[in-house]
Amino acid sequence: xxxxxxNFLVRLxxxxxxxxxxxxxxxxxxxxxxxxxxxxxxxxxxxSFSEAKSYPSWQEYxxxxxxxxxxxxxxxxxxxxxxxxxxxxxxxxxxxxxxxxLADNPSNYYFYVELDxxxxxxxxxxxxxxxxxxxxxxxxQFTQLKDKYKMKSINLTAMLDSVTEFQEEYLRCCxxxxxxxxIDQALELYNNWTQVxx
Amino acid sequence: xxxxISRPPTDxxxxxxFRNLLNTLNCEYDAYYIWSSPPDTLTKFFRNIxxxxxxxxxxxxxxxxxxxxxxNYWKDTAQAGTQLIDAVASAHPxxxxxxxxxLENLHLEEIKSPNxxxxxxxxxxxxxxxxxxxxxPVINKDFASTKHVISLNRxxxxxxxxxxxxxxxxxxDVNASVSCLGIYNLHEEFEPTDFLGRIxxxxxxxxxxxxxxxxxxxxRFFVNQRLIIDEYxxxxxxxxxxxxxxxxNLRYRYQNSFVEIVTESSFCSPxxxxxxxxxxxxxxxxxxxxxxxxxxxxxxxxxxxxMFDDIIDHSYDLQNNPIDRITQAIDLNERLxxxxxxxxxxxxxxxxxxxxxxxxxxxxxxxxxxxxxxLWKQVKWK
Numbered sequence: 001x002x003x004x005x006x007n008f009l010v011r012l013x014x015x016x017x018x019x020x021x022x023x024x025x026x027x028x029x030x031x032x033x034x035x036x037x038x039x040x041x042x043x044x045x046x047x048s049f050s051e052a053k054s055y056p057s058w059q060e061y062x063x064x065x066x067x068x069x070x071x072x073x074x075x076x077x078x079x080x081x082x083x084x085x086x087x088x089x090x091x092x093x094x095x096x097x098x099x100x101x102l103a104d105n106p107s108n109y110y111f112y113v114e115l116d117x118x119x120x121x122x123x124x125x126x127x128x129x130x131x132x133x134x135x136x137x138x139x140x141q142f143t144q145l146k147d148k149y150k151m152k153s154i155n156l157t158a159m160l161d162s163v164t165e166f167q168e169e170y171l172r173c174c175x176x177x178x179x180x181x182x183i184d185q186a187l188e189l190y191n192n193w194t195q196v197x198x
Numbered sequence: 199x200x201x202x203i204s205r206p207p208t209d210x211x212x213x214x215x216f217r218n219l220l221n222t223l224n225c226e227y228d229a230y231y232i233w234s235s236p237p238d239t240l241t242k243f244f245r246n247i248x249x250x251x252x253x254x255x256x257x258x259x260x261x262x263x264x265x266x267x268x269x270n271y272w273k274d275t276a277q278a279g280t281q282l283i284d285a286v287a288s289a290h291p292x293x294x295x296x297x298x299x300x301l302e303n304l305h306l307e308e309i310k311s312p313n314x315x316x317x318x319x320x321x322x323x324x325x326x327x328x329x330x331x332x333x334x335p336v337i338n339k340d341f342a343s344t345k346h347v348i349s350l351n352r353x354x355x356x357x358x359x360x361x362x363x364x365x366x367x368x369x370x371d372v373n374a375s376v377s378c379l380g381i382y383n384l385h386e387e388f389e390p391t392d393f394l395g396r397i398x399x400x401x402x403x404x405x406x407x408x409x410x411x412x413x414x415x416x417x418r419f420f421v422n423q424r425l426i427i428d429e430y431x432x433x434x435x436x437x438x439x440x441x442x443x444x445x446x447n448l449r450y451r452y453q454n455s456f457v458e459i460v461t462e463s464s465f466c467s468p469x470x471x472x473x474x475x476x477x478x479x480x481x482x483x484x485x486x487x488x489x490x491x492x493x494x495x496x497x498x499x500x501x502x503x504x505m506f507d508d509i510i511d512h513s514y515d516l517q518n519n520p521i522d523r524i525t526q527a528i529d530l531n532e533r534l535x536x537x538x539x540x541x542x543x544x545x546x547x548x549x550x551x552x553x554x555x556x557x558x559x560x561x562x563x564x565x566x567x568x569x570x571x572x573l574w575k576q577v578k579w580k
Contacts (some may be wrong), residue, residue, distance in 0.1 A: 072204050072239065079201040079230060080246045104214055107200065166526050 004113040004123065004155055006089030007062055008070045011047040012170065013087045015037040015189070020074055020083040023049065028073050029064045044185050049196040059131045085179060092141035104179050109177055110149040112142070116157040126197075153177055159190075166190055203243060206260055207438045208325040211447040211563045215319055215570060216258045216298065219274040225579040227254035237265035244282045250288045253580035257283075258298040258465035261322060262464055262471055268356045269467040271520050272345075273402045276350060277467045287311035290563040295578045298570070299469075302497055306468035317573045320566030327563045329441045335556045336452040336482045339545065346538040347374035348484070349461065350448070350475070351471050352406065354380040356397055357465035359419070360412065361489060361524045363393065365459075366424075366458065369417020370528060370535045375451060377426035378419070399521060408525055440474040444481070450486050453484030456541045457534050459527070462490035464522050470494055480559045483552040485510055485534060492518045500566050502558040504551050511532065 009057035014022045021043050023129060039176045065072065076088055090098065102108055115123065126132075145151070154173055158165040170190075174181040200220060213231065220229055231424045234240045240259070242374055249255050263279025276284065287295045287313045295303070300321045309316075336477055349365070353356045362378060365371050373432060374576055389395075393416035403408045419425070433439055458479045464470040470491025476498070480485040488494050495515035499505050505512055514526035545552075 023278070075201065075203045079203055080248070082199070082251065084199060084250070088293070102206055104210060104217070105202060106217065109560060169347075 004115055005126075005159075005193075005197075006091075006113070007065070008049075008189075008197070009154060009156075010087050010089045012186055012189060013173070013177060013179060015043060015047075016085075016174075016180040018084045018180060020081070020086040022087070023066050024064050025066045025070065026064070028070055028077070033037065044188060047189055049193050050118070052196060054069070057131070071098075071101065074155045091135070092138050092145055093135050095145055096141060103143045110145075110151040110175075111154050111173070112146050112151045114153040114157050115160075119157065119160060122160075145175070163190070200229045200231070202231045203229065204239060205235045206235070206322075206325065206538075208258055208440070209233075211324045211327050211567075212258070212260055212300075212319055213512055215567055219298075219570065219574050220256065222574070223254075223579070225254055226252050229253045229256040229258070229578075231258045232260070234259050234261045234263060234265075235403065237267075237279075240265065240279060240282065244286045249286065249293050249295075253292075254294045255290075256296045256298065258319070259300065261300055263299070263304070263469070264464060264467070268462075270398065271518075273448060273468045274467070275308065277469065280304065280307045280309060280469070283314060284309045284311050287314045292426050294578070296577055300471050301464070301469040302472065303493060304469040315577050317570055317577065318566075319570045320563065323472045323474060323477045324436065325474065326441055326565060330477065330481065331560045333441060333444065333481050334448060335480075335553065337549065337552065338453060339456065339483070340454050341542050343456075344538070345373055345375045346455055347457045347459070347535055348451055348455040348480075349374060349376045349459040350451070351376070351378045351461055352380055353463070354378070355461075355463065355465070356399070357489065357520060357524065358461050359393075359416070360397060360399065360521070361459075361528075362419045362460055363412045363415035364408070364524055365410035365415065365528060366418040367413075368528065369533065371424055373536060373538055374531075375426055375455065376424065380420075381422060381425065389420075401521065402519075405521055408521060440478075444474075444478060448478065448482070452484065455482070455484055456538075456545045457487070458482065458484035459487045460489060462488070462494070462558075464491060465489060467491065468518075469549050470474060472497075477559055477562075480555045482553075483545075483549075483556070485544070487512075487531055487534075488515070489524060489527055490518065492523060501557055501562065504558075506548065506551065509548070 011022050014020065023046070052058060052061040068090060077083070092168055096103075155169050158169040160166075167187065170183070170186050171181050200217075215332065216229075216231055220227075228249075230243070230244055230247070232239065259279070262279050263283075265278035265282075267278045269277050283295070283297060287293070287309075290561075291311075291313060293313060295311075295447045296317060297314060298317050300319065302318055302321065304318065305316045339403045351362065358378065362376065365374070365376070391436055393413055433443065460475050460479050462475055464472060464475060468491060472490060472494065476486070476488060476490070479488075480503065487510060492515060511530035513530055514523050517523040517526055528535070
């Protein structure tokens with residue numbers, strides 16, 4: 001749902017070498033000129049949220065990053081670089097439009113972000129900064145999709161409550177997603193993100 | 199590892215079949231599922247993927263392999279996509295390539311590499327299949343209709359230009375509703391007297407009269423004489439939703455018609471793909487004249503369709519020469535194109551056969567799944 005840290009979580013779970021790196025649109029467009037990313041260093045540098053400060057708004061910064069709209073390019077690069085996982089974040093209305101591309105692929109995992117009401121003011125602030133556009137029926141869509149795909153939860157509340165709980169939740173989710181955890185990089189990204197966004 | 203690079207919007211059957219076939223394997227492989235449209239997707243794929251990773255490489259390619267290029271029957275031995283596959287296979291001689299294809303008869307095209315095996319999985323006629331099973335066939339015909347023939351054409355392709363030029367040159371469109379939605383693209387580049395500058399097909403000696411008919415017919419075709427004027431964009435936001443297009447835009451045309459000349463996307467090469475265009479003739483309950491690759495009618499007969507051989511002369515289906523196939527399809531069935539009363543009477547007497555064809559159409563995916571499964575069992579794996 002909007003304001004539920006989708007951009008952060010996508011990068012968080014795209015740290016492992018087996019995952020397709022999240023990339024800015026401009027770089028993905030020139031994918032065939034790329035040398036493979038230096039797994040130990042460059043990925044985290046790309047993911048830093050500090051660059052967002054140089055943009056007029058978070059929304060404009062977010063729009064420079066590739067997402068499911070560039071699915072063909074991402075999937076092609078996954079095949080070329082032999083990556084085993086690709087992480088997307090979508091709002092319910094976006095998922096519905098993209099659903100036919102996801103349907104009947106037994107390799108896909110689906111998660112939703114769970115956030116306690118105590119962070120509602122934080123969510124409202126995120127929506128304000130992202131210039132959230134109200135979409136009718138989004139809650140109902142979300143519930144239907146959650147049930148239809150038997151989605152598992154990512155406990156964002158725990159992640160926001162403390163660093164310790166963030167680590168535990170990160171490791172738990174990596175296990176569910178069958179991804180290799182990169183705890184040091186995850187902590188570095190978490191600290192960067194919380195400093196910039198919290 | 200399985201990579202799904204791109205999918206057409208309505209491919210549930212093909213994708214499920216792909217996954218099910220892979221589940222039967224015990225060998226090491228990489229598998230790729232890719233939609234060949236737009237064609238540069240296929241080019242990028244074949245040029246950049248490392249196929250040395252595993253001993254077996256399975257590539258499921260939905261849609262055509264022509265790379266949007268016209269096939270020259272007199273010169274080419276394989277269409278552009280087939281050549282790509284061949285080139286990649288020859289560059290990886292130790293890799294076993296298994297190609298799942300939407301084309302029939304791909305094995306008849308020249309593939310020099312011995313490490314390529316072909317498994318057809320049904321054309322685009324299987325797309326949206328579960329929805330087609332609920333499509334009401336068009337049996338409520340308007341017997342007062344004065345246009346008992348339809349021929350629906352969208353994109354400009356060489357064989358459609360030749361076919362339409364011949365139909366109009368012979369003036370056999372008088373009782374037909376004929377469309378060519380992409381004709382305005384033609385106007386941007388060519389002149390009405392420029393048939394021979396546009397079409398590079400070779401005419402034999404016995405084609406002298408045909409050539410003259412084509413030249414005259416092309417002039418008429420170029421200026422839209424008697425063509426249906428309709429929107430090129432048939433899908434709107436619902437990409438490839440052929441059910442929606444059939445119900446919203448085509449059903450009434452099928453109610454008014456009894457004979458259909460289908461011009462499939464692929465025509466000249468030995469390998470061809472059957473699409474919803476052919477299926478619509480069956481759901482629309484029209485006598486079908488099918489202009490696709492040579493052998494397409496035989497294939498349809500083979501999967502169980504009644505091709506009304508007692509009413510339609512399908513001898514054209516045996517002709518490899520594309521000019522002969524087109525001219526014979528029209529010449530041999532002239533009465534069906536001109537005699538509406540005869541056609542309507544034939545239709546009434548054979549209504550049940552049309553409904554049986556709808557049953558065959560509803561079960562076509564079972565047929566293709568079974569065939570693919572049998573051929574898959576015969577594939578040699580490393």
